[in-house]
Amino acid sequence: MAATSKSAGTKAAGEAKSKEEALQTALAKIEKQFGKGAVMRLGQNEAMHVEAISTGSLSLDLALGIGGFPRGRIVEIFGPESSGKTTLALHCVAEGQKRGGNAAFIDVEHALDPVYAAALGVDVDSLLVSQPDTGEQALEITEALVRSGAIDVIVIDSVAALVPRAEIEGEMGDNHVGLQARLMSQALRKLSGAIS
Secondary structure (H helix, E strand, O other): OHHHHHHHHHHHHHHHHHHHHHHHHHHHHHHHHHOOOOOOOOOOHHHHOOOEEOOOOHHHHHHHOOOOEEOOOOOOOOOOOOOOHHHHHHHHHHHHHHOOOOEEEEEOOOOOOHHHHHHOOOOOOOOEEEOOOOHHHHHHHHHHHHHHOOOOEEEEEOHHHOOOHHHHHOOOOOOOOOHHHHHHHHHHHHHHHHHO
């Protein structure tokens, strides 16, 4: 009986070694094809560190757990009307600028108040501002800025105001079901790839 369990243990160790070798071979192939970091172990510290840009609110930075909004990610600020979404976004812009970064504000609502932004600490002289006419235009401008690699913070204010061109050019009462959802789906796929 003891000999059987010893040989079973040796067999299991051999299988584990074989699996580990197969895994290392697969990981090397993936890394060669897709680059370093395409697959990583979650426990590796370098994979876990995410640089953040402060929200301008210490309590919110602490609640987020990493000290602010993560860089290189899409963050949606959600809340009822007049709940401070734009104010929070402008604080983040100011914090990004304080660190020497460039910021852009895609003012879809055409409602940005430069005096208020300056009062919150935004360097309005260096802030890039666009007031696009359609959702497509707003998202194309955003994509171009993201792909430049030179912008640290981009705010789109607001997602609800991203009206598709077809809806703007259409007649009142026309059925435009799902246009904005399709526009946002496509834009997020493109932007996510460009940001990462």
